[in-house]
Amino acid sequence: MRRLDISTCGAALASLLALAPSPASAFYFPGVAPTSYKTGDAVPLYVNHLTPADSQNDPKLRSVFSFDYYHPPFHFCQPKDGPKYIRESLGSILFGDRIQTSPFELNMGVNETCKPLCEAPYEGKDAAFVNARIFQGYDLNWLIDGLPAAQLLRDPSSDQPFYSPGFALGLMDADTPTLNNHYDIVIDYHEAGPDNLRVVGVLVDPYSMRDSKILGDGKATCGDGQTPLTLNENVNNQVAFTYSVYWRPSPTPFATRWDKYLHVYDPKIHWFSLINSAVIVVFLVGMVSTILVRTLRKDIARYNRLDQFALEDFGENGDVEDGVADDSGWKLVHGDVFRPPKNPLLLSVLVGNGAQLFAMTALTIVFALLGFLSPSNRGALGTVIIIFYTLFGFFGGYVASRTYKFFHGESWKLCFFYTPFALPGLVFATFFLLNLFVWGRGASGAVPFTTMLVVVIIWFIISVPLSFAGSWLGFKQAVIEAPVRTNQIPRQIPPAGGYLRPLPSMALAGVLPFGAIFVELYFIMNSIWFSKVYYMFGFLFICFGLMIITSAAVTVLMIYFLLCAENYHWQWRSFFTAGASAAYVFASCLLYWIKDVSFLSWTSGVVYLGYSALLSSLVFVLTGTIGFFASWLFVLKIYKSIKVD
Ligand SMILES: *[C@@H]1O[C@H](CO)[C@@H](O)[C@H](O)[C@H]1NC(C)=O
Numbered sequence: 001m002r003r004l005d006i007s008t009c010g011a012a013l014a015s016l017l018a019l020a021p022s023p024a025s026a027f028y029f030p031g032v033a034p035t036s037y038k039t040g041d042a043v044p045l046y047v048n049h050l051t052p053a054d055s056q057n058d059p060k061l062r063s064v065f066s067f068d069y070y071h072p073p074f075h076f077c078q079p080k081d082g083p084k085y086i087r088e089s090l091g092s093i094l095f096g097d098r099i100q101t102s103p104f105e106l107n108m109g110v111n112e113t114c115k116p117l118c119e120a121p122y123e124g125k126d127a128a129f130v131n132a133r134i135f136q137g138y139d140l141n142w143l144i145d146g147l148p149a150a151q152l153l154r155d156p157s158s159d160q161p162f163y164s165p166g167f168a169l170g171l172m173d174a175d176t177p178t179l180n181n182h183y184d185i186v187i188d189y190h191e192a193g194p195d196n197l198r199v200v201g202v203l204v205d206p207y208s209m210r211d212s213k214i215l216g217d218g219k220a221t222c223g224d225g226q227t228p229l230t231l232n233e234n235v236n237n238q239v240a241f242t243y244s245v246y247w248r249p250s251p252t253p254f255a256t257r258w259d260k261y262l263h264v265y266d267p268k269i270h271w272f273s274l275i276n277s278a279v280i281v282v283f284l285v286g287m288v289s290t291i292l293v294r295t296l297r298k299d300i301a302r303y304n305r306l307d308q309f310a311l312e313d314f315g316e317n318g319d320v321e322d323g324v325a326d327d328s329g330w331k332l333v334h335g336d337v338f339r340p341p342k343n344p345l346l347l348s349v350l351v352g353n354g355a356q357l358f359a360m361t362a363l364t365i366v367f368a369l370l371g372f373l374s375p376s377n378r379g380a381l382g383t384v385i386i387i388f389y390t391l392f393g394f395f396g397g398y399v400a401s402r403t404y405k406f407f408h409g410e411s412w413k414l415c416f417f418y419t420p421f422a423l424p425g426l427v428f429a430t431f432f433l434l435n436l437f438v439w440g441r442g443a444s445g446a447v448p449f450t451t452m453l454v455v456v457i458i459w460f461i462i463s464v465p466l467s468f469a470g471s472w473l474g475f476k477q478a479v480i481e482a483p484v485r486t487n488q489i490p491r492q493i494p495p496a497g498g499y500l501r502p503l504p505s506m507a508l509a510g511v512l513p514f515g516a517i518f519v520e521l522y523f524i525m526n527s528i529w530f531s532k533v534y535y536m537f538g539f540l541f542i543c544f545g546l547m548i549i550t551s552a553a554v555t556v557l558m559i560y561f562l563l564c565a566e567n568y569h570w571q572w573r574s575f576f577t578a579g580a581s582a583a584y585v586f587a588s589c590l591l592y593w594i595k596d597v598s599f600l601s602w603t604s605g606v607v608y609l610g611y612s613a614l615l616s617s618l619v620f621v622l623t624g625t626i627g628f629f630a631s632w633l634f635v636l637k638i639y640k641s642i643k644v645d
Helices: 002-017 023-028 090-094 124-135 267-317 320-325 330-335 344-369 380-391 393-406 412-441 449-476 502-529 537-564 570-579 581-596 602-641
Strands: 045-047 112-122 138-140 142-144 150-154 161-165 170-173 176-179 182-193 196-207 213-216 219-221 237-249
Touching: 090 380, 090 449, 112 124, 112 213, 112 219, 124 170, 124 176, 142 196, 150 196, 213 237, 267 330, 267 502, 267 537, 267 602, 330 537, 344 380, 344 393, 344 412, 344 537, 344 570, 344 602, 380 393, 380 449, 393 412, 393 449, 412 449, 412 602, 502 537, 502 570, 502 581, 502 602, 537 570, 537 602, 570 581, 570 602, 581 602
Parallel strands: 182 237
Antiparallel strands: 045 142, 112 237, 150 161, 170 176, 182 196, 213 219
16 A cells, blocks of 8 residues: 555656646547447456565565466356457557456446356466465556556544555465455446447445356356365365446546546655755755856866966966976876776767667656657657667767767777667666566566567667768767877876865765655656556656756766866767766665565565666666766866956
8 A cells, every 4th residue: 555655656746747627638638549338348457467466464575477368277257258368559568468358247337236247177286386476466457448457545643545456365364365256346437428428437345256157058147255175285175256346427527537547646745855855956966057157167267367477478488388287187187088988988878778768768767758659659768769769879879989980989880889779788788687587586577578679670770870870970960179299298187186086076966866756766766666557757857857957967076176186088978977876876776675574485586686687787878978968068168268368
């Protein structure tokens, strides 16, 4: 329950932030078109995968694997001619959906009680399997007319009811797992006109009934719901599955049917904590930039005065050296600051990939903010991410090769080649390896091989050529001119201490961008691991903006101090300084593990750590790129503004 408040709070925030007149119009306008039914029409019920969730008495995550609904040990009843997969978007499959047909027969507006499904045997091993899943708090996920079957929960603070997607496979009755074998399906429908009925809400009340019986002839008797069904792991259990359907007329129109799924727990607290962190971040950045602007103006004025002073008073005496000897700080390194860094190829490839990631993230968030990725558009988020990432391959290649040209790089072929393969290769390798674990576990949440193949083909056919084209264009462009000449002989760098050493500077600077996103990160992790819908894009948009600003500001500040200490190795330093926030992201994943997770198997742990590491690497490349480009602009700007003899 606690989980839900966190992942739902964004709905209201997002609509507030988007200043939308009503959440409905802001979120669902491109959503699915309504399906109209007549009384008695069959309404299909689709089943999706089983996902780990938090149970009422134990809000911890106990597994990261999801299971196909028809995974054999569950013995769930199948349609007569076997289950069939429902067509889904690529994003939907990649994000774990496995939607299939079911044997449930629902007819619009027709109440039915205690309908038989089937009888299923559970032998020792399968009983133990199901009992373990009940202990781990697995949820069933059904879909009726695109709406998730939910449980009705009550907000303890306001006593307001709301719909929480998913319902329990079973419950822990003290220490005994009880399996739910009867479902009360309550469907809200809205009458939009004569013979024009629409599904606007789905609730499922699951019951555990030991004494249910299937009588044949399409009849069954249901138990009383007082004596729960437990699976004995030593004998062969027979379980009868039954369901009832109740149709309730509802005043909710189709357009706002998702509202009750997007409940906000105690919105005030979330709102205040948001404003709090935003104010702190804005304050910090304001401080950083005033210091910077003021100091820089003073520096530039002083340098230019010194130059004049040196020329007018000492120039004729050949005493210029004295004047310059007084110089200290960033001007001194003007002959080295545009010296290419070590490993220019690697840095160029990294910032190229970072730019691609950045463009993809930014445009995805904007799209989401505009309402194109609402939860009613299943899988839209995943699909959009893939499309944008693929298309921005062009941008990534362009940025990588322009940067490489600026660094006077010569291994052009390698630059062309590495750029489209570096980050996608890492992501794909991690994804593939972790999928092996999921396959090994026998869980069916693994991404199907064919889907992986499709992704690889899209990448090879579209993204890689686009990246080559971008690289070619960048290669053809004129090199970005440095405003000052680079000396032949590198300058000695005086030893620097304190916060300017690499590790302390990274630790100091990385915490700020992290501060801007950590609340949001917590929401995102909740939605990933607890399979909750994520839709607080208004908030995400603001956090993303704050993160960009803080990354840029804090890196520029750090690079300024570095240059003042006559250290001109700003290129890698700026990347790592901003990228250091990834270390905090990883640390927060570990903290999340300690606080909210308690795995029963080491494979869950491996998958969790693997995805955390992947997330952190993406954050590293993303923030590092922001830091690098901010510093690049900064360095170009300040060295353009001084007079160099
Ligand atoms: C079906 O059941 C619901 C809930 O119990 C009730 O509100 C509704 O009136 C019933 N419909 C019919 C046609 O009996």
